[in-house]
Amino acid sequence: MSVPTFEPRQTHAYPAPAPHGPAHRARRSGGRVLAASVAIVAVVAAAGAGGYLGGRDVARASVPAAAPAVVPAVSGAAVNAPAILAKIEPSIVTVRTRTVGVNALMEPVAEQGTGTGFVIGADGLIATNNHVVEGAQAITVTLRDGRTSTAKVLRSDPAADLAVLRVNATNLPVAPLGDSSTLKVGDPVIAIGNALALPGGPTVTEGIVSALDRTVQTDAGARLQHVIQTDAAINPGNSGGPLVDASGRIVGINTAAAGDAQNIGFAIAINGARHTIDDLLA
Secondary structure, three states, X not given: XXXXXXXXXXXXXXXXXXXXXXXXXXXXXXXXXXXXXXXXXXXXXXXXXXXXXXXXXXXXXXXXXXXXXXXXXXXXXXXXXXXXXXXXXXXXXXXXXXXXXXXXXXXXXXXXXXXXXXXXXXXXXXXEOHHHHOOOOEEEEEOOOOOEXXXXXXXXXXXXXXXXXXXXXXXXXXXXXXEHHHOXXXXXXXXXEOHHHOOOOOEEEEEEEEEEEEEEEOOOOOEEEEEEEEOOOOOOOOOOOEEEEOOOOEEEEEEEEEOOOOOOEEEXXXXXXXXXXXXXXX
């Protein structure tokens, strides 16, 4: 089954006098910027396969040294969105990128993108989606206190759609990480991110866990396993932002949404993401 989806990274295009460096693959049609697209060619429930779809056993995922202790998700609890936002917002960042590519007429065009990330290390380590920063000539991170810093990609894994950035900052508030293995279908969650790159702080949307252990394979080559499906609205700009449980702990990283359906979004389970991030940093 093929389900058209998009990777929710907000983009804007501006004319560029000349390309700087190798031209990047255009994500445009008729000179207009389109949201980065990805086709889901497989969406499979793992329940019929014993709950495991291959790859690493996320139940044994290790936690980066900078991360706080894991606290299980609170199943069936009500969501106090204002309290959760107050707890986690200090660790959420805005990720802005600049990439020079070409349009359909082979003219140079500067594309500016906006995504989301969260602090995983007090010494300036940021987690986000790989597709948010892939191919960018310049990356800027804005912290919740208003500080802005140039960022560089420390490590990335396109297959897992994860990237670790470093900014020149210290004593940052580290995001509280949860345990995605304790999630149940129907548990309440909220998605936080810079939807549509609107000013004034992150957008918060509320929903539930719609399904667990999805496997999605993108046309960019990423085969994402143990993915959380949610009906919390995920829009352009949400990429790399957290999916948070009722206790205010991050249980997923918002990554993709179904383009021809309503309220079908996907988040990388945090246990698998911790394993990948730990490998990248090692």
